Amino acid sequence: MSTAEKPAANPAPEVIFEGNYFLDGNYGPVRKEHVATDMTIIGEIPADLQGNFLRIGPNPVYVSSVEKHHWFDGDGMVHAVELSGSKATYRNRYIDTECLRLEREKGSWIWKGLNAMMDGGPAEVPAGMPMVKNVGNTAFVHHNGVLYALHESSDPHIITLPGLETVGTTNFDGKLNHPFTAHPKVDPRTGEMMTFGYMPFPPFVNYSVIDKDGALIHTTPITIPKGVMMHDFAVSEHYSIFLDFPLTFDIARAMEGKSPLGFDKDHGSRIGIVPRMGSDADVQWFTVDVGVVIHTANAWEEGDDLILQACRSKTSDVIGAGEVDTDDPTDVLGQLYQWRINLKTGDIVEGPLHEYYSDFSRINEDYLGVQNRYTYTAEFDQTRAITFKNLMKFDNKTGKTQHHIMGEGRYTGECVFAAKVGAVDEDDGYLITFIQDENNNQSECIIIDAKDFEGEPVARILIPHRVPYGFHAGWVGG
Numbered sequence: 413m414s415t416a417e418k419p420a421a422n423p424a425p426e427v428i429f430e431g432n433y434f435l436d437g438n439y440g441p442v443r444k445e446h447v448a449t450d451m452t453i454i455g456e457i458p459a460d461l462q463g464n465f466l467r468i469g470p471n472p473v474y475v476s477s478v479e480k481h482h483w484f485d486g487d488g489m490v491h492a493v494e495l496s497g498s499k500a501t502y503r504n505r506y507i508d509t510e511c512l513r514l515e516r517e518k519g520s521w522i523w524k525g526l527n528a529m530m531d532g533g534p535a536e537v538p539a540g541m542p543m544v545k546n547v548g549n550t551a552f553v554h555h556n557g558v559l560y561a562l563h564e565s566s567d568p569h570i571i572t573l574p575g576l577e578t579v580g581t582t583n584f585d586g587k588l589n590h591p592f593t594a595h596p597k598v599d600p601r602t603g604e605m606m607t608f609g610y611m612p613f614p615p616f617v618n619y620s621v622i623d624k625d626g627a628l629i630h631t632t633p634i635t636i637p638k639g640v641m642m643h644d645f646a647v648s649e650h651y652s653i654f655l656d657f658p659l660t661f662d663i664a665r666a667m668e669g670k671s672p673l674g675f676d677k678d679h680g681s682r683i684g685i686v687p688r689m690g691s692d693a694d695v696q697w698f699t700v701d702v703g704v705v706i707h708t709a710n711a712w713e714e715g716d717d718l719i720l721q722a723c724r725s726k727t728s729d730v731i732g733a734g735e736v737d738t739d740d741p742t743d744v745l746g747q748l749y750q751w752r753i754n755l756k757t758g759d760i761v762e763g764p765l766h767e768y769y770s771d772f773s774r775i776n777e778d779y780l781g782v783q784n785r786y787t788y789t790a791e792f793d794q795t796r797a798i799t800f801k802n803l804m805k806f807d808n809k810t811g812k813t814q815h816h817i818m819g820e821g822r823y824t825g826e827c828v829f830a831a832k833v834g835a836v837d838e839d840d841g842y843l844i845t846f847i848q849d850e851n852n853n854q855s856e857c858i859i860i861d862a863k864d865f866e867g868e869p870v871a872r873i874l875i876p877h878r879v880p881y882g883f884h885a886g887w888v889g890g
C-alpha cells in the first residue's frame with residue numbers, strides 16, 4: 413500500500429542554543445519525547461522486515477560552554493522506528509542517566525564537556541560520580557536478549573524495547589572493572605560478546621569476554637606504552653584485534669595549554685592480535701603505516717593471514733577535540749582500507765580498497781568475524797563538517813562500489829543492515845537510516861533494498877518530529 417504524500421509535517425527547528433555548529437540546525441537538540449503512528453509512508457514497508465530500527469546520538473539538555481561544546485558531549489537520545497506488519501511506529505526517548513538526573517535536579521550543568529575539561533574553576537562533580545559524564549549517547553549492542561546503550565568511558569545502560577525505557581547501568585555482577593567500548597563485538601556463531609575499555613593510565617587497555625548467557629568470564633590487561641583514544645576494535649573467529657594508533661593523551665601537551673588529545677605521528681600505528689581467551693603476554697604486535705581508525709568494518713582469517721578492514725584516515729582531530737598536522741581536509745576523512753597480516757611471517761600488505769571517503773562502516777552482522785562480501789558506509793559531503801551525503805555498498809569480491817544518492821540538500825548518517833525474514837544471501841535484506849531533507853526540514857526513515865542499492869528506497873517514512881543528526885544505528889530483528 414502506498415499512502416499519498418502529505419505536506420512536510422515538521423516545524424521549524426527549535427533553537428535551544430546558538431553559536432556552535434553542533435548545536436545548530438539539525439545538529440541541535442530536541443526537547444520533547446514522542447510516539448507517532450499515523451505517519452505518511454511513500455512506497456511500502458516490506459512485510460518481511462520485522463523489528464526495531466534504532467539510532468542514538470547526542471541531545472544536550474545543559475551545556476557548560478556553548479562555544480566549547482563538542483558533539484560528543486550531549487546527553488543520549490534514542491530515535492526508533494518499530495516495523496511490523498508493514499506498519500511503523502516512531503519513538504524518541506532520552507537515555508535517563510544518573511548524571512542527567514543530577515543535572516536536572518540542579519537545573520544546570522555539572523559536567524564540563526570534552527573541550528572545556530581542562531578549564532580552571534572549582535570541580536562541580538559530586539563525590540562518587542565519574543569525572544567523565546556517562547551520557548550513554550554513542551552506540552548499541554544487543555546481546556543475550558538485552559539491549560545496551562553505550563558510551564566508551566562508562567558502564568552500559570540497559571534499554572527496553574520497544575518503549576526505550578532506561579532500566580539502569582550494569583557492571584555485569586561486579587565483574588566489569590574497566591570502561592566499556594561503544595563497539596563491542598558479538599560473535600553470531602558462539603554468542604560470545606567481546607569488549608574492551610581504554611584509560612589514561614597503565615595498562616591503558618583492558619579486554620573482556622562475556623559468554624552467551626551474559627556472564628563476564630575473562631578479563632585481561634592489554635598493555636600499550638601510552639594512553640590512546642581507541643574507539644573500536646575487531647574480532648575474527650579466533651582472535652581479537654586492537655589498534656594502538658596515534659590519537660594519544662599527553663599531559664605535557666595539556667600543560668602547554670593545548671588539547672591533551674592529539675595526533676602524534678611519532679607514536680606510530682600498531683595492530684595487536686590476541687587469541688580470544690588470551691592474555692597480555694599472548695598479544696602479537698604488528699607495526700603498520702601511520703594512520704587513524706575510528707571504525708572497523710570486519711576481520712577474518714584466511715590460513716595464516718588475518719585480514720582487517722576499517723575506515724582509515726591519514727590523521728584526525730576527533731572533530732575538533734584534538735590537534736592535527738595537516739592542512740589537507742581530506743586527510744581527516746576515513747577511507748575503506750585493508751590490512752592483510754601473515755601471523756607466521758609478519759608480512760603485511762595494506763592499502764585503501766577504493767578512492768571514496770566514508771565512515772560508519774557496517775556489515776550484515778551474521779558475517780562478523782568471517783569473510784563478508786559487502787560493507788556499507790556513509791559517504792562524506794566534503795563541503796561541510798561531519799556531513800554524509802550518500803550511502804555506499806562496497807563489494808569485496810569485485811572491488812566495486814555502489815552509491816545510494818540522497819539528493820540535493822538531503823543528508824544521512826549511519827545505516828544498518830537488517831536481514832529480511834527468511835534471508836539466504838548475505839545481502840538478502842535492507843539498509844535503514846534516517847535522513848534529513850534540509851530543503852523542507854523533513855526527517856525521514858528510509859528503507860533500501862540491499863540488492864537494489866542504487867534504486868529508489870522501497871519505503872520513506874516521513875517522521876512528524878525532527879530527528880537530529882546523530883551517531884550510531886542499530887537493528888533488533890524479530
Ligand SMILES: [Fe+2]
Pocket residue numbers: 550551594595643706707884
Ligand atoms: Fe563509533
